[in-house]
Amino acid sequence: MSKVVRVAAGQGFWGDWLEAPFRQVKGGPIDYLMMDYLAEVTMSILQKQRSRDPAAGYARDFVPAMERILPDIAAKGIRVTSNAGGVNPRGCADAVLESARRLGLGGKIRIGLVTGDDILDRLDELLARGQELRDLDTGRPLSDIRERVRSANAYLGMAPVVEALRGGAHIVITGRVTDTGLTLGPLVHELGWRPDEWDRIAAGTVAGHIIECGAQSSGGNLLKDWRKVCGLERVGFPIVEASNDGSFVVTKHPGTGGVVNVASVTEQLVYEMGDPRSYITPDGIADFTSIRLSQAGKDRVRVSGITGAPRTPMLKVSIAYFYGYKAVGTLVYAWPEAYAKAKEADRVLRARLADLGLEFEQILTEFVGADATHGRLAGRPDPDAPEVQLRIGVRARDKVPVERFTRELAPLVLTGPPSVTGFAGGRPPVEEIVAYWPALVDRREIEPRVRVEILKA
Amino acid sequence: MRSEREKRSKPRPVPVQLRWLAHARSGDKGNTANVGLIALEPELYPLLARAVTAARVARHFRGMVSRVERFELPNLGALNFLLHDALDGGGTISLKTDAQGKVYSTALLRMEISAPPAVARRFQPRLSARR
Numbered sequence: 371m372s373k374v375v376r377v378a379a380g381q382g383f384w385g386d387w388l389e390a391p392f393r394q395v396k397g398g399p400i401d402y403l404m405m406d407y408l409a410e411v412t413m414s415i416l417q418k419q420r421s422r423d424p425a426a427g428y429a430r431d432f433v434p435a436m437e438r439i440l441p442d443i444a445a446k447g448i449r450v451t452s453n454a455g456g457v458n459p460r461g462c463a464d465a466v467l468e469s470a471r472r473l474g475l476g477g478k479i480r481i482g483l484v485t486g487d488d489i490l491d492r493l494d495e496l497l498a499r500g501q502e503l504r505d506l507d508t509g510r511p512l513s514d515i516r517e518r519v520r521s522a523n524a525y526l527g528m529a530p531v532v533e534a535l536r537g538g539a540h541i542v543i544t545g546r547v548t549d550t551g552l553t554l555g556p557l558v559h560e561l562g563w564r565p566d567e568w569d570r571i572a573a574g575t576v577a578g579h580i581i582e583c584g585a586q587s588s589g590g591n592l593l594k595d596w597r598k599v600c601g602l603e604r605v606g607f608p609i610v611e612a613s614n615d616g617s618f619v620v621t622k623h624p625g626t627g628g629v630v631n632v633a634s635v636t637e638q639l640v641y642e643m644g645d646p647r648s649y650i651t652p653d654g655i656a657d658f659t660s661i662r663l664s665q666a667g668k669d670r671v672r673v674s675g676i677t678g679a680p681r682t683p684m685l686k687v688s689i690a691y692f693y694g695y696k697a698v699g700t701l702v703y704a705w706p707e708a709y710a711k712a713k714e715a716d717r718v719l720r721a722r723l724a725d726l727g728l729e730f731e732q733i734l735t736e737f738v739g740a741d742a743t744h745g746r747l748a749g750r751p752d753p754d755a756p757e758v759q760l761r762i763g764v765r766a767r768d769k770v771p772v773e774r775f776t777r778e779l780a781p782l783v784l785t786g787p788p789s790v791t792g793f794a795g796g797r798p799p800v801e802e803i804v805a806y807w808p809a810l811v812d813r814r815e816i817e818p819r820v821r822v823e824i825l826k827a
Numbered sequence: 828m829r830s831e832r833e834k835r836s837k838p839r840p841v842p843v844q845l846r847w848l849a850h851a852r853s854g855d856k857g858n859t860a861n862v863g864l865i866a867l868e869p870e871l872y873p874l875l876a877r878a879v880t881a882a883r884v885a886r887h888f889r890g891m892v893s894r895v896e897r898f899e900l901p902n903l904g905a906l907n908f909l910l911h912d913a914l915d916g917g918g919t920i921s922l923k924t925d926a927q928g929k930v931y932s933t934a935l936l937r938m939e940i941s942a943p944p945a946v947a948r949r950f951q952p953r954l955s956a957r958r
Contacts, residue, residue, distance in 0.1 A: 410918060411918060411919050507857050507858065507859075591852070593850045593851060593852065593932070593933075594850035594865075594867065633850065633865070636863075636865050636903050636904075636905060637850065637851075637852040637863070637865065638852070639863075639903060639905075640852055640861070640863020640865065640900075640903070640905055640907055641852050641853075641854045641861075641863065642854030642855065642856060642861060643854070643861050643863055643898075643907050644856060644861065644907075644909065645898055646898050646900050646907055647898075658900060658903075659899075659900050659901075659902055660902065661902055661903065662902060663903065675902075693919070693920060696920075696922060698922060732915075732916075732922060734915065734922040734923065736923070736924055738924065742923075742924045742925070743924060743925050743930050743933070743934070744933070744934045744937065745891055745934070746890070746891075747887070747888075747891075747934050747937050761924065763922030763923075764922070765920070765922055803919050803920060804919060805918060805919055805920050806857065806918050806919070808857065
């Protein structure tokens with residue numbers, strides 16, 4: 371029988387179900403646990419935390435999660451890949467090493483530390499060397515926001531993950547390695563794929579895409595026949611069983627809730643999709659129009675036929691920059707004529723903001739229960755709705771008008787339309803907006819600086 | 828039972844809401860929302876591919892998006908739509924409840940297309956109950 375590598379998803383984002391990694395390790399045999407923590411704006415949040423505390427800047431949830439499973443992964447030989455390192459992979463690795471020693475696993479755990487994605491200190495050097503780092507969506511030059519940049523990271527692929535595994539790492543901790551690279555790396559390492567076997571690289575990338583959002587491919591957030599999805603309270607996170615030919619099965623542990631079927635995998639495949647023929651990663655390009663799915667038993671979907679194309683000379687860069695301030699506040703209006711009351715409250719509030727001479731980039735009003743998610747497509751608001759929530763948000767470059775806005779909501783309770791409640795939370799907080807600037811960089815500027823270290827507990 | 832008129836002439840298409848023919852998931856890339864529309868049964872894909880054009884979706888979302896692109900995935904029985912400028916700035920800038928376009932998919936399922944009466948009878952609960 372040919373070799374099968376089992377990669378299990380443990381986290382699909384920073385804030386995902388804390389039980390999942392533990393249950394993946396306990397619930398049945400797996401070879402790898404993949405823990406994805408980073409979304410587009412997560413790096414900037416981590417950067418903010420690090421600026422306050424040099425020991426912070428990584429996904430803190432990762433450390434207690436690892437502490438809980440370290441004895442099992444050491445005993446069973448399960449290896450972990452994670453981008454929990456954020457903007458401080460070394461700090462993250464140190465914290466996990468400390469946990470290992472505390473558990474008496476000193477000498478038994480090796481951590482592979484991947485660095486070199488962080489280019490915040492290299493931005494001017496890269497600009498001087500002709501890397502323009504223009505906004506991929508708008509084409510604007512980086513100089514427009516250069517002074518306000520908070521974090522800048524190149525997306526690394528699977529190569530340093532593979533190098534760390536070859537070096538004997540049990541746990542690979544990275545910064546901004548792509549979500550898919552965390553799954554593809556183990557497959558390349560275990561199955562001995564060459565980095566230019568583009569169809570296999572594409573297949574491993576698709577496998578990574580299917581499990582990178584955790585239970586979103588195993589019954590979570592599944593729209594088709596959602597009432598028939600059983601046991602979400604003990605949902606099983608997805609597991610990929612990959613073969614050398616690039617085909618794989620998506621499944622989950624027996625006895626867990628949720629479902630793995632063609633519908634659940636298809637919904638995840640189209641999630642955040644652009645041009646399906648060209649899913650670009652640092653490792654290669656996957657063609658999603660080549661994917662074949664078939665049900666291969668209960669909670670087993672076979673994925674095959676995937677083709678790919680060579681990688682591009684560029685790497686994507688995620689830059690986060692300070693944009694301004696925003697605040698969002700809500701009030702709830704009760705029947706009768708809930709919507710009309712909420713609408714009048716909105717008029718009163720806007721008139722007061724105008725009288726105060728406050729300038730905003732935008733004021734957005736939504737009526738939750740009437741139009742918040744579907745806009746005008748929701749049709750005429752129900753005049754008999756039991757309640758409607760007024761939700762008003764403002765955004766400005768300066769803090770002052772946003773701050774003042776947060777003080778204009780509560781007065782509406784006694785000075786506006788009747789039947790209003792739901793203000794127990796007090797004034798809404800003023801939030802700093804850190805925005806996302808996607809760009810491209812020549813991979814030759816990045817890859818020579820990527821470092822892989824093996825640290826021993 | 829089909830009426831006498833239906834038996835004689837070519838069956839006249841009837842409006843069916845996409846929610847009875849497809850499921851969907853959406854996500855974001857910056858200020859663009861994507862909606863993946865997936866046929867509930869493989870046999871429904873050709874109908875969706877014919878009826879749910881980029882122009883038709885742009886009309887459905889007029890005033891809410893600037894431009895619509897469509898991609899076909901016959902292998903998955905799916906169409907992928909990119910709805911540009913749909914998220915009011917997107918990401919952390921947007922003030923919308925659905926700043927990341929997570930439920931834009933369901934707004935597309937409100938759209939009605941013309942379907943053969945046989946499809947309507949089979950997939951639309953109200954009509955099949957009447958039968």
